[in-house]
Amino acid sequence: MAIKGVLFDLDDTLYNSSSFADRARKEAVRMMVDAGLDTTEENARKVLQKIISQKGSNYSGHFNDLVKTITGTYDPKLIVTGIITYHNIKFALLRPYPNTIKTLVELKKMGLKLGVMTDGITLKQWEKLIRLGIVDFFDVVITSEEFGLGKPNTEFYEYAIKKMDLNPDEIVFVGDRVDRDIIPAKKVGMDAIRLLEGKYKNAEDTVSQYKIKDIYEAVDIIKNLVSSNEP
Amino acid sequence: MAIKGVLFDLDDTLYNSSSFADRARKEAVRMMVDAGLDTTEENARKVLQKIISQKGSNYSGHFNDLVKTITGTYDPKLIVTGIITYHNIKFALLRPYPNTIKTLVELKKMGLKLGVMTDGITLKQWEKLIRLGIVDFFDVVITSEEFGLGKPNTEFYEYAIKKMDLNPDEIVFVGDRVDRDIIPAKKVGMDAIRLLEGKYKNAEDTVSQYKIKDIYEAVDIIKNLVSSNEP
Known part of the structure; x- marks a missing residue:
């Protein structure tokens, strides 16, 4: 035929797809640490990576879980800082x-x-x-x-x-x-x-x-x- | 005291808040009609307004329902065209x-x-x-x-x-x-x-x-x- x-x-x-998501997450974590997330960028990236491999990349609460794991609290400012940065970078790199x-x-x-x-x-x-x-x-x-x-x-x-x-x-x-x-x-x-x-x-x-x-x-x-x- | x-x-x-959401919806509808939504902008706006007043402004399926009402189908291209335009305009005007x-x-x-x-x-x-x-x-x-x-x-x-x-x-x-x-x-x-x-x-x-x-x-x-x- x-x-x-x-x-x-x-x-x-x-x-x-691989590198753009990684770079977006990296910038998101950097901005969250800047905004007061009390850990190193390296550790935050490690924790985020673990959450993604456990919950899958389509799970919508990555940044909620990251903040919860590190601070023990629900901190909307830190969560939203992560989400906004992730989306801005992702669409800029797509x-x-x-x-x-x-x-x-x-x-x-x-x-x-x-x-x-x-x-x-x-x-x-x-x-x-x-x-x-x-x-x-x-x-x-x-x-x-x-x-x-x-x-x-x-x-x-x-x-x-x-x-x-x-x-x-x-x-x-x-x-x-x-x-x-x-x-x-x-x-x-x-x-x-x-x-x-x-x-x-x-x-x-x-x-x-x-x-x-x-x-x-x-x-x-x-x-x-x-x-x-x-x- | x-x-x-x-x-x-x-x-x-x-x-x-009022005018920025209205303007974002207006542009979203215009782009959807451009992309093939088979109705007038005026009618699409009217249908969308009705959906919003019925389901509330925090309902996440406004554009799904709009496309469904007008075409009877689930058309991801039209829905996503609406969502992307709405968000782009909204953040540009915020x-x-x-x-x-x-x-x-x-x-x-x-x-x-x-x-x-x-x-x-x-x-x-x-x-x-x-x-x-x-x-x-x-x-x-x-x-x-x-x-x-x-x-x-x-x-x-x-x-x-x-x-x-x-x-x-x-x-x-x-x-x-x-x-x-x-x-x-x-x-x-x-x-x-x-x-x-x-x-x-x-x-x-x-x-x-x-x-x-x-x-x-x-x-x-x-x-x-x-x-x-x-x-």
Whole structure:
């Protein structure tokens, strides 16, 4: 079958998610210590990191818990100082990779259908696509919240393929995670390209057909797949 | 007793809350119609206004309900376009009144204890104080969420007075609402100044001892109260 579509992961695949959240948290902690949080920045970062790994990154009370852990109290000024700084820095740093838009433009010129499938809260993931300025490239956007199950469940991948209205062997998947992107994408029958970016860029990988260091390299790979499949 | 403290309402007393929310909603609706919400701006504003009056201004699903009402669907792109625009405009417009800081400085120079008591969600009200740049003027900040009951309950006023650690007749209250600020403040024994600002500035008023058009006028009134009470 000919390739007719490309399905992208979002976080760390279309933009640098890992570093922007880290930098936003670092600045938030710095401002909280400035505002009177009675500990060192280093310790506050350590405590915050522990809270995030325990409660998950979508938990909404990170800064409440940080202040509570360090001061034993509910201190709205410190909590809100953290939240405001985190959001200001996050939105200031939210940018596509330098070659993301160029890549999407090239794929669109090839007449391909484009989709995003991403773990996360629907409105938060759409907010990223809108703030990144790339939402209108995508014919299909699917979130784990919307489906009810996240990666690496193959049901979630099958749902995405159905939404793309294509067969699995007509779609190329692009993602950064071996375990949660590449393995399940291949399992359901898609070609898969791994982008070596983000927190997991050095993860062991014995399965990816294609590994790329810059998202724009996907264009040539997909061009080759399209032409090799032509009759 | 001598006057030793001033207790302020927040919304429409220290900054213009009514018009900034209206203007933010107006721009949000305009961007949503631009992004494909299939109705007129006028109709969308009308529908949004109805949702707000039914669900209250602290309900978090205004834009979800607006899109649902008009399109019958859950459309994350339209919803998030509304939310982002609303917040961007809101924070861009959030400013103290021209004379708010000058007033607070004068009262501080007089050695008075300052407090804020406000209806609303604790972290949201603190966020306003921090973004307005006035949080550090206040020795005491009390919200209805924190207390569990809002204005015009006199218990809420008595709680605020206790937090100020003063007697009611040592405190001057400043607010914009006759029914929710002035009447209960007087009932518990404080002097009360009504600022004629915001949505209710033309509300009938047969009870206020002092009515002012600019917050800075409060300084002279309070100075007179302080000196008339001196032994």
